[in-house]
Amino acid sequence: MIxxxxxxxxxxxxxxxxxxxxxxxxxxxxxxxxxxxFVHVRVSETxxxxxRRPISIASIDKESSQMTIIYRAEGRGTKLxxxxxxxxxxxxxxxxxxxxxxEETAAGETAVLIGGGIGVPPLYELSKxxxxxxxxxxxxxxxxxxxxxxxxxxxxxxxxxYIATVDGSRGTQGFVTDVMAQLHIDFATxxxxxxxxxxxxxxxxxxxxKGFLSFEQRMGCGIGACFACVCHTTEQTGxxxxxxxxxxxxxxxxxxxx
Amino acid sequence: MNRLSVKLPGLELKNPVMPASGCFGFxxxxxxxxxxxxxxxxxxxxxxxxxxFGNPTPRVAETASGMLNAIGLQNPGxxxxxxxxxxxxxxxxxxxIANVAGTETADYVEVAKTISTAPNVKALELNIxxxxxxxxxxxxxxxxxxxxxxTAAVKEVSKVPVYVKLSPNVTDIKEIAKAVEEGGADxxxxxxxxxxxxxxxxxxxxxxxxxxxxxxxxxxxPVAIRMxxxxxxxxxxxxxGMGGISEADDVIDFLSAGASAxxxxxxxxxxxxxxxxxxxxxxxxxxxxxxxxxxxxVGRSHRL
Numbered sequence: 001m002i003x004x005x006x007x008x009x010x011x012x013x014x015x016x017x018x019x020x021x022x023x024x025x026x027x028x029x030x031x032x033x034x035x036x037x038f039v040h041v042r043v044s045e046t047x048x049x050x051x052r053r054p055i056s057i058a059s060i061d062k063e064s065s066q067m068t069i070i071y072r073a074e075g076r077g078t079k080l081x082x083x084x085x086x087x088x089x090x091x092x093x094x095x096x097x098x099x100x101x102x103e104e105t106a107a108g109e110t111a112v113l114i115g116g117g118i119g120v121p122p123l124y125e126l127s128k129x130x131x132x133x134x135x136x137x138x139x140x141x142x143x144x145x146x147x148x149x150x151x152x153x154x155x156x157x158x159x160x161x162y163i164a165t166v167d168g169s170r171g172t173q174g175f176v177t178d179v180m181a182q183l184h185i186d187f188a189t190x191x192x193x194x195x196x197x198x199x200x201x202x203x204x205x206x207x208x209x210k211g212f213l214s215f216e217q218r219m220g221c222g223i224g225a226c227f228a229c230v231c232h233t234t235e236q237t238g239x240x241x242x243x244x245x246x247x248x249x250x251x252x253x254x255x256x257x258x
Numbered sequence: 259m260n261r262l263s264v265k266l267p268g269l270e271l272k273n274p275v276m277p278a279s280g281c282f283g284f285x286x287x288x289x290x291x292x293x294x295x296x297x298x299x300x301x302x303x304x305x306x307x308x309x310x311f312g313n314p315t316p317r318v319a320e321t322a323s324g325m326l327n328a329i330g331l332q333n334p335g336x337x338x339x340x341x342x343x344x345x346x347x348x349x350x351x352x353x354x355i356a357n358v359a360g361t362e363t364a365d366y367v368e369v370a371k372t373i374s375t376a377p378n379v380k381a382l383e384l385n386i387x388x389x390x391x392x393x394x395x396x397x398x399x400x401x402x403x404x405x406x407x408x409t410a411a412v413k414e415v416s417k418v419p420v421y422v423k424l425s426p427n428v429t430d431i432k433e434i435a436k437a438v439e440e441g442g443a444d445x446x447x448x449x450x451x452x453x454x455x456x457x458x459x460x461x462x463x464x465x466x467x468x469x470x471x472x473x474x475x476x477x478x479x480p481v482a483i484r485m486x487x488x489x490x491x492x493x494x495x496x497x498x499g500m501g502g503i504s505e506a507d508d509v510i511d512f513l514s515a516g517a518s519a520x521x522x523x524x525x526x527x528x529x530x531x532x533x534x535x536x537x538x539x540x541x542x543x544x545x546x547x548x549x550x551x552x553x554x555x556v557g558r559s560h561r562l
Binding site: 004042049051093218220221222223224225227231 | 280281282283286287288290291303309311312315316317318319320322323324325327329332475476504524526527528529530531
């Protein structure tokens with residue numbers, strides 16, 4: 001069930017340049033059903049800035065009713081959010097959307113998780129849940145530059161982790177697809193989240209494989225009512241369009257026309 | 259008697275608050291949050307004769323205390339609305355105002371003729387003001403002659419009262435209001451969005467794929483209030499006012515300006531509970547003002 005809640009800020013820290021990790025506590029956490037779901041955050045109690053910000057969930061701890069979200073403070077709204085202190089509250093609507101299907105990879109199989117930039121966070125909870133059920137996870141994470149890399153250590157604890165940076169300041173120089181081309185691995189499933197060009201390249205490179213992609217789109221309501229975040233679908237589906245917020249953000253590879 | 263009740267052509271409203279067209283889909287998403295029977299009415303998403311996909315994305319951009327949108331009237335088409343959306347809404351005790359859009363007069367007439375026969379559709383809202391489609395929409399709403407003719411054509415076939423949704427993107431909105439009243443409109447709804455644009459700082463190009471979009475949210479409220487104030491003194495048909503309403507005080511302002519009821523649009527995206535919250539707060543607002551019946555507020559500004 002989607003709820004709106006004043007969630008309490010437990011921790012809030014800048015973990016890389018302009019990248020913030022925000023841990024929130026509240027009963028909303030109990031409603032999260034899959035990794036890759038997101039929340040819609042009000043960054044101000046006033047009408048300025050007006051709209052909520054969709055932010056993906058990076059990790060969940062149901063026992064303590066806490067979740068961690070990771071965002072880049074780039075625009076007006078996220079910069080305001082970055083000023084929230086421990087003990088303050090944040091108005092959160094969620095959980096929203098449909099996440100990654102953990103059940104699509106069986107115990108003993110291998111999954112490749114490919115993330116780009118601020119698309120990396122939801123893959124962390126996904127990897128935690130996959131490894132917990134006995135799936136071997138390989139992570140390929142792309143960033144612009146070393147200064148904005150985050151969570152490398154956390155991913156390494158769950159499985160092999162490869163980093164690519166556009167300027168070569170950490171890991172392989174280039175894109176995630178360059179790492180993919182170098183690695184000759186056999187795997188059952190891939191899961192990916194990141195910018196559209198990356199998703200397109202990943203889907204093309206792994207066209208023979210079963211995969212799931214998480215999309216990003218400018219949103220209004222976040223719940224499927226306003227039709228701001230629609231995407232055209234491919235001919236293999238029975239419908240003309242999907243809404244990223246409520247039908248996605250995760251879709252099987254090949255559903256969204258990219 | 260319920261102090262919030264409002265009686266308008268075709269509409270017996272429990273309270274003056276309804277979600278505005280395009281900001282509430284066909285109600286399904288918001289029914290997950292509260293009982294839609296609490297609402298005064300529901301203005302459903304614009305319905306056209308054929309299925310429409312709408313505009314390319316990005317379709318929205320935030321602005322100072324507001325947002326731009328260029329959805330482009332995406333909707334499943336008349337047949338699907340009649341077969342799926344309207345029957346689903348029948349489970350709620352709430353009148354539906356069907357927003358009707360089209361490219362040519364014949365489209366409007368066709369949609370109006372059919373949709374006005376649905377048992378829960380108690381009124382039509384003629385969309386002659388959508389700024390985000392190339393044909394139809396606003397071209398009817400910015401020319402008094404066309405606006406009058408279209409209203410008359412739809413009035414002729416509709417089984418329920420017809421409200422006409424006015425565009426603020428005109429030099430003199432009073433002229434259009436008079437024209438649609440002459441055409442036989444039973445009421446007015448106003449205002450639709452103001453055409454605007456936001457540029458990307460890096461590229462210098464518009465953020466919205468359509469280039470321009472319709473501005474809504476608290477930023478447009480003063481414009482809407484002024485227009486309701488002016489038009490309500492010129493016409494003898496009721497007005498459902500809208501434009502930036504996000505709290506109960508805004509409702510008081512619109513009624514004082516001359517509206518008989520109000521619609522809440524963009525604020526639904528910020529707080530899905532905004533409509534029921536406003537409805538709950540209204541009685542205390544009336545108490546503060548020493549007013550018994552909400553309708554006593556209507557047009558208060560003209561009397562000063």
